[in-house]
Amino acid sequence: MKHVVTVHGINSKGQWQERAEQVLAPHFSCINVKYAHYRSFGFLKVIVEPWILIPVLLLLLILSMTNMIHWTWGIWSVLLSGLLIVSHLFTYVRRELALRIIKTQIDSKCPPGERPHVIAHSFGTFLIGSLMKRFPDIQFDAVILTGCVLPAGFDWQSLKGNKVSGFCRVRNEVADGDQIVRLASLLRRLIPGMGSAGVTGFHEASRRSLLMQGDVISRANTIDDLIHTVDIRNRCLFPDCNGRAGIHNVRLPHDFSHNDSFTGTGHAATFWLPFLWNIDDAEYSDLLEACHLASELKRQKDQVGLRVMEEFFTTKLWDWADTQTVVGFIESQLLARQELQQGQQLTPATKDIVYRALVCFWDVITDATKTKDRSPQDPKSKHQMLSLYPRIAVAKALDSIIKTTQRPTNQQPPRGLGRGFEPKV
Ligand SMILES: [Zn+2]
Numbered sequence: 001m002k003h004v005v006t007v008h009g010i011n012s013k014g015q016w017q018e019r020a021e022q023v024l025a026p027h028f029s030c031i032n033v034k035y036a037h038y039r040s041f042g043f044l045k046v047i048v049e050p051w052i053l054i055p056v057l058l059l060l061l062i063l064s065m066t067n068m069i070h071w072t073w074g075i076w077s078v079l080l081s082g083l084l085i086v087s088h089l090f091t092y093v094r095r096e097l098a099l100r101i102i103k104t105q106i107d108s109k110c111p112p113g114e115r116p117h118v119i120a121h122s123f124g125t126f127l128i129g130s131l132m133k134r135f136p137d138i139q140f141d142a143v144i145l146t147g148c149v150l151p152a153g154f155d156w157q158s159l160k161g162n163k164v165s166g167f168c169r170v171r172n173e174v175a176d177g178d179q180i181v182r183l184a185s186l187l188r189r190l191i192p193g194m195g196s197a198g199v200t201g202f203h204e205a206s207r208r209s210l211l212m213q214g215d216v217i218s219r220a221n222t223i224d225d226l227i228h229t230v231d232i233r234n235r236c237l238f239p240d241c242n243g244r245a246g247i248h249n250v251r252l253p254h255d256f257s258h259n260d261s262f263t264g265t266g267h268a269a270t271f272w273l274p275f276l277w278n279i280d281d282a283e284y285s286d287l288l289e290a291c292h293l294a295s296e297l298k299r300q301k302d303q304v305g306l307r308v309m310e311e312f313f314t315t316k317l318w319d320w321a322d323t324q325t326v327v328g329f330i331e332s333q334l335l336a337r338q339e340l341q342q343g344q345q346l347t348p349a350t351k352d353i354v355y356r357a358l359v360c361f362w363d364v365i366t367d368a369t370k371t372k373d374r375s376p377q378d379p380k381s382k383h384q385m386l387s388l389y390p391r392i393a394v395a396k397a398l399d400s401i402i403k404t405t406q407r408p409t410n411q412q413p414p415r416g417l418g419r420g421f422e423p424k425v
Pocket residue numbers: 228236237238241242243244245248
């Protein structure tokens with residue numbers, strides 16, 4: 001099972017990682033990276049090293065208060081300035097230790113050669129960016145950045161590489177109102193590599209740097225193929241995008257705050273999961289909505305509504321289904337099972353299986369979204385949640401229908417509803 005690495009930010013034990021795991025675990029093996037270096041007073045520790053600053057400052061104060069030494073304000077200011085500089089330099093040591101901990105945790109759980117996905121939040125995005133630049137063996141597949149504190153002009157070019165890229169796809173969630181990112185960006189002069197991509201998105205500088213690789217990235221790819229910006233719940237409208245752009249800035253609502261992605265599990269289920277599957281989230285939402293509606297119409301035995309839905313699933317093309325309709329995809333999967341060639345004449349019995357599998361597909365998807373006990377440890381709910389991946393839902397629907405067609409005739413279940421399911425007369 002493919003791995004997903006999650007990395008939390010400062011002042012946190014990363015409780016969101018366990019919540020996200022409830023959504024991700026049935027489909028991926030989660031590596032929830034933990035590091036304690038910034039768990040408390042994290043913002044301070046990013047700027048100065050308290051284990052240097054505080055003891056030395058206390059020592060100086062004690063010496064001064066006990067009248068052992070008499071320093072002028074001039075000497076005090078020089079001493080304090082020197083102390084601040086030294087304690088700032090020691091933050092590099094703390095950061096280095098955190099980086100090594102993260103690298104060790106990833107290496108210990110991820111087999112060599114695998115490209116795990118990664119989800120990073122806040123300071124975790126800074127650490128992941130540093131890790132990717134520092135260690136060439138760190139190669140991710142999908143990268144999700146939320147509350148990102150990397151600079152807008154982050155040098156993605158150096159990660160793209162000539163042959164082996166350090167990443168495949170990036171989803172950078174951008175929120176104008178993320179005050180923590182704005183605050184962190186004030187430190188960019190103090191801490192090289194820190195910035196405000198979580199507010200501004202990645203932009204021209206990194207786009208230009210990617211274009212410099214004219215020989216590596218096909219010149220057929222226009223400038224717009226490299227970094228795209230889209231609004232949440234909208235499909236990327238750049239021509240022929242199909243996720244080919246390395247980086248997508250996804251604009252969230254203006255008042256979306258730094259930790260809002262972790263309120264409940266909805267954000268992870270609605271947006272992160274499809275991105276990790278390389279399915280457009282708008283398309284995925286359309287699919288869930290249509291399946292819910294069709295399943296409800298079936299429950300109400302609304303024949304007219306069912307015919308409309310059947311028409312919809314017979315005509316609408318889906319990227320996740322290899323640009324086929326759902327009916328076409330089910331048909332191709334059935335043909336593959338029966339070792340038949342595409343275009344070969346389907347028998348009435350096979351057509352019947354396809355349309356009954358479509359009805360079952362609606363229910364399988366709808367049941368998966370309604371899984372109440374989202375515990376990946378529970379085999380039943382895990383099995384049910386697996387069907388959130390449309391291709392697995394199709395396979396399960398086909399399994400179910402083929403199994404019922406193999407029953408003795410006196411145990412046949414009632415036929416489905418809609419045009420394709422009416423008893424033949
Ligand atoms: Zn795009």
